[in-house]
Amino acid sequence: MSQTTAVRGFDHYFVPEPSKYPIFGSAALLLFGAGSALWLNDVASGPWLFFAGVAILIYMLFGWFGQVVRESESGQYGRRVGLSFRWSMGWFIFSEVMFFAAFFGALFYARVLSVPWLASGDNAALLWQGFSSAWPTSGPYTPSGAEPFTPMGAWGIPAINTLILLTSGVTLTWAHHGLLGNRRGQLKLGLFATIVLGAVFIGLQAYEYGHAYADLNLRLDSGIYGSTFYLLTGFHGLHVTIGAIMLAVMLFRVLAGHFSPQHHFGFEAAAWYWHFVDVVWLILFIVVYWL
Incomplete structure (x- = not known):
């Protein structure tokens, strides 16, 4: 023990x-x-x-x-060390909130302020022919350049990934309740299911990127839409990967007999991070894919 x-x-x-x-x-x-x-x-x-x-x-x-x-x-x-760990993890997640807030702010500025302003008044004469303030803007394409891209829809893989992440939040909460109740089998199964769902999410996102490049011509250089799309979804995918690694470490620790109903902040910290990643994806799904 x-x-x-x-x-x-x-x-x-x-x-x-x-x-x-x-x-x-x-x-x-x-x-x-x-x-x-x-x-x-x-x-x-x-x-x-x-x-x-x-x-x-x-x-x-x-x-x-x-x-x-x-x-x-x-x-x-002791108690004071545990309290310092909680403060540290809280501030770390707050820094991550600010990290993503900067990217969402860039998307808001481009979509709501910058692009409409560029299409107004005499500004349109300074831009390429056919520029429109409609979102997403495709960027300047020369006759020998790339073909216009197709925006990524919300109701294919992105909607499936949303369901996957919401389900992973449920399985992780179920695992936490198993730990609080000293039900180690429930804890292990819930953690394992959460890690598998995270891996499936990452795999589907990789497939989505391949589809975007091969079939939709949606690339990093596809105007401001392509830049912000890959910036937000790519960094979120990185955070899902990090979160899945953290949960895998927690699973190995559980298998080694670590954690008890009274002392398990390592597990809680990983769970906080995972739920944060879930919330970021919900916002991302709405403002990047849906609206």
Whole structure:
């Protein structure tokens, strides 16, 4: 039985020993950023630096989070540490809210303000022939350029993915209730089902992208619509991937006997993140696909 099942009544604040992982994280981000910039500029060393940064980052994540898990399971964390974890996760999710708010703001500015303004008065004379303020705007196409694109509809794969994410929120809540009731079988099944639904979502989004490029000619360079479409859906897909990885780690911890009805903030943090991703998708589905 994990030591987290014991009632921890102490109120001290645990101070960990000096760690080597922050310097590894800094080096990883430096290599990741520099490698990305060099790779985009066709410098031969770019991919090597990029993947070196990824490898160091993975090492840091496994090492640092593993250390935190061991400290938690050994009973070294009290109420104050748990409270600091909750504040930290709350602020992290708030930063993610602001992250997506900037992208939704860019879409709002382009669709509601910028495009209608460009089509008004004398501005239209400065643009290409046939420019219209109707959304989505296709961008300037020359006679030898690309064919106009077809916007992505809402009631195919996007609607199916909406149902998948809503269902995943239900299965995750069901798993949480299993943990609170100490029903480990329900916890494992609910977590596994949530991870599978997340993987199906990612697979369908990849298929959607292939369909958009091959059949709809909807590309990253398809005007402001294409740019904002891939910006919002792509970053959301990345967040679904990260959330599924977090839940997979929680499942492995559950299988190892971690968590109890009283002490399971690691699970709660991953659940908070997943529900946040669900809410972002609902907003995205309405303003990007539907309206």
